[in-house]
Amino acid sequence: MKVGIVSYGAYIPRYRITPEEIGKVWGVDGKSMSKGLMINCKSVPSPDEDTITISVEAARNMMRRCGVSPKEIGALYVGSESHPYAVKPTGTIVAEAIEAAPHLTVADYEFACKAGTAAIQTCMGLVGSGMVKYGVAIGADTSQGAPGDALEFSASAGGAAFLIGSEKIIATIDNTYSFTTDTPDFWRREGQMYPRHGGRFTGEPAYFKHVLAGAKGLMERMKSTSKDYTYAVFHQPNGKFPSRVAKQLGFADAQIKSGLLAPMIGNTYSGAVPLGLAAILDEAKAGDRILAVAYGSGAGSDAFDITVTQEIESYARGKAPTVKELNTNLKFLDYATYAKFRGKILLGGE
Amino acid sequence: MATAPRYWRENPSRYNMVGIKCNSCGRHFFPPRAICPVCHRKSVGKIEITKLKGEGKIFSFTEVQEGLEELSLQRPYIVALVELTEGARVTGQIIDCEACDLTIGTPVRATLRKLSEEGPSGVIHYGYKFVPIKEKAP
């Protein structure tokens, strides 16, 4: 049975802050930080937004584009490292808000930045085995870096949702491959507000090793090369890492341009590859082939080989905003407003 | 402050704008109620639970400078009376815009946002707010 993407939807909050504005406060050269990270600005959630509201908006955009009844959804998984509750699933509220409840199975996933793609893999299995007709996989985050930490320049907010099924597929998922090791490059202990990371350790032995192994492992299994893909999207903690990894794998700038959103929105964590993939699907044509590789600290990568089908021609893409359209109506914040929005100012009375 | 059960019962209407239609006079109302405020007794047994589209236009609006404690981080914020396509009028916050962008008649649609939290350890309440519908870029 062919399994793939039946519909998709994205969401990005409207607020932005620049590395220059953050750097000004911490005595850091924001301009060179921006250049080094290849991040011009990052998205910031409004005080009334969180992973649940972002997931709901992405999932509703996904449902707007297809004729599938929410009652036919048999599974829903939300991958995030910023679930609003430590105990009480994000997915239950999302399922209720898209009217898929109560006859479905729901769970929240957590694997740093690749929890959303792990959800796609689970849905592929459930649909492929015939256990459910449709499964929803969401990757969304409202991630935080400690004030003044390097992560504060990139950690942002956004998410995308995918309806996985076997009928009227706009893109088939031809294969998926994962590469997983025990690597302590980035972590957050239970009850801690901000994560910690291994500094330089996060690059070579973590991101690059796993993304390269994931991509190569998949391409070996598919007997493909970088030339076989129209598009590629890699996890993007900044703009620099995915550009470098693409070069190392033999991909040209033109192949990664459409899915490279970090320069405009920062690192959306679990939302990163899902949003990049959504941006590609916004413009893809029948026959286009996509390589997508997500990375999660801790560490692992999920790679996907995806082919866009004829079905995309009649698919109602225009019924929900594209990623480009979501990147309009922007409002830039100063650091003080940003700190207030993100709960970085301790308010009295509690 | 055990308001969680009350909120929970109202979640379907709060998340998905589920209201009622009175099959005696044909009017829609939101939030749901047991009898039609126009037909009263005549509506008994004729009230139908209906999902509203969540789209409408601004009937009237105001910018609030000093308002609800739970919205203090968003001050000043905009509150409007929205006339839904089905005719029901509902009060809600207008978000993702500035007051100067709005006029009477601006089209809006419902979206889900956080409404309030019962302190840092309590339940988080979610529900509808309205965003202006943007003209689609050509």
Ligand SMILES: [Zn+2]
């Ligand atoms: Zn009536």
